[in-house]
Amino acid sequence: MTPIEKRHQATTLTVEKYKVRAFRWGSCDCGKIAAFHARKFGWKVPKTGTYKSAIGAAKYLKSLGVETLPELLDQIGFAQIAPAAAMMGDFVSFASDDPIGGVGIVVGNGNMMAFHEAHATPVIMSMANIDRAWSILPVEIAHG
Template sequence: MTPIEKRYQATSLTVQKYRARKFAWGACDCGKIAAFHARKFGWKVPKTGTYKSAIGARKYLKSLGVETLPELLDKIGFARIAPASSMMGDFVSFESDDPIGGVGIVIGGGKIMAFHEDHPGPVMIDADWSKVDRAWSVMVRDDG
């Protein structure tokens, strides 16, 4: 399977699984979706815990030695890339009302799947690259 086919397949599975679900801490949130998505690419990521609130999510992140989801992506080892070079399947972060930060997944066609406070579940929003502060490649590096 080519890298583009892998990106398409894994991203499609993530979107299909989560697009119709409603936000719920510990069941359908940025961290749960990102962990599922990363596993589709073969990443070993920490179990996502059993929290049921924003406070629980923050405590869980602290137990992993980080304060925010973007810090966790760095700690896991995803390679940082320029937001403008992100491709289907890559992770992006942006401003969030929640102190743990927000992450989304580039789904192609100029869209990002992420949560928005005006919607009950994840939405496919037009990418506003001026508001994306960081991006990470989801492809597993070949460190040889």
């Protein structure tokens, strides 16, 4: 399977699994979706904890030595890329009212899947306001 086919297959699986699930800290949030998605590409990511609130999620991140989800993506080892270079399946971050930050998954055509405070479930929205991006592909796959 080519990297593009893998991106499409895994991203479709992630979107299908989570698109109708309501936001709930510790069971369906940015971190849980990102961890599921990363595992589809062979990444070893920390267990996502048993928190039940924003305060619990922040404490869990602190126990891992970071304060935000973008910092956790850096710590795990995802390669940062230019936001304009983000492809289907890559991670992106954007401004969020929550101090731990917001992370989405690129679904293509300039859009990402992420949570938005106006919706109960993840939505497909424009990537117009992303500030950082990371490649989902492990370095050895991305660089051949």
